[in-house]
Amino acid sequence: MKIFLENPNLLIKEFNEMAAISQGKAFITVGIEIQKQEIETIKNYRTELIKLKKDFVTRKLENEANLIYCIDNSLLAIQFELQMLVNIKEDKMSEAWGNLVNAQVTYGTVIKNYPFELQSENGYIERLESYEKLLFPNLYFQSVGGIIKKSHCSICEQNYNKCDHVKGKLYNGEICCRIITEMDLEEVSLVENPANKHCRVLTIEQNGKKIDILTLREGSTTANNSKLPGKSGFSASLTEICF
Numbered sequence: 001m002k003i004f005l006e007n008p009n010l011l012i013k014e015f016n017e018m019a020a021i022s023q024g025k026a027f028i029t030v031g032i033e034i035q036k037q038e039i040e041t042i043k044n045y046r047t048e049l050i051k052l053k054k055d056f057v058t059r060k061l062e063n064e065a066n067l068i069y070c071i072d073n074s075l076l077a078i079q080f081e082l083q084m085l086v087n088i089k090e091d092k093m094s095e096a097w098g099n100l101v102n103a104q105v106t107y108g109t110v111i112k113n114y115p116f117e118l119q120s121e122n123g124y125i126e127r128l129e130s131y132e133k134l135l136f137p138n139l140y141f142q143s144v145g146g147i148i149k150k151s152h153c154s155i156c157e158q159n160y161n162k163c164d165h166v167k168g169k170l171y172n173g174e175i176c177c178r179i180i181t182e183m184d185l186e187e188v189s190l191v192e193n194p195a196n197k198h199c200r201v202l203t204i205e206q207n208g209k210k211i212d213i214l215t216l217r218e219g220s221t222t223a224n225n226s227k228l229p230g231k232s233g234f235s236a237s238l239t240e241i242c243f
Helices: 008-023 032-058 062-089 093-111 124-135
Strands: 141-153 178-191 203-206 209-212
Touching: 008 032, 008 062, 032 062, 062 093, 062 124, 093 124
Parallel strands: none
Antiparallel strands: 141 178, 203 209
């Protein structure tokens, strides 16, 4: 990929071509073995992208590092999308929901920061939202509220209220997060539009039986533990939350 150091437009062109090919395989009718192979192809390509980003970071080329972040995470979103379809075919519905949410969140950070035209951008968020409406039942979620006592910036690791970084913005190829390490929990609410769609209601009780909301099968369900790579999500103890 050394050629891309001098001409990033070539990398953007290659990404758009690859994204188009991958999205062409993101249909429920496509063979599961083909989708699994495409996931591996994306993973291998992203490994090279990460190496390239490290080179840009070392050379303090912030715009280029941010560009690689956007390309890498656009492909990661498609990877999550493909994995969701594979999960459904393997009857792993909780994991399927988790990967759909991961795709939405991952691509959400891209569209807030990308400095170039994405082949995948044309209606991609709407595509992910359509999965939610067509493939999954209506879900209810939990949202927490509380008083933040301690938090720090993921970029400079200083007190978040005292640094100049803005959460959700890219800095030298990394997204800024506010890491909450101490919080007094005030309340937990049942909501329809949560900040974190991983915090969902898993089961309902009917006639004394516990029913999995996704599958309508009787019995307990396994909570989805998917998290974005390198980021912390809501946890049972709420000891570390990334906003």
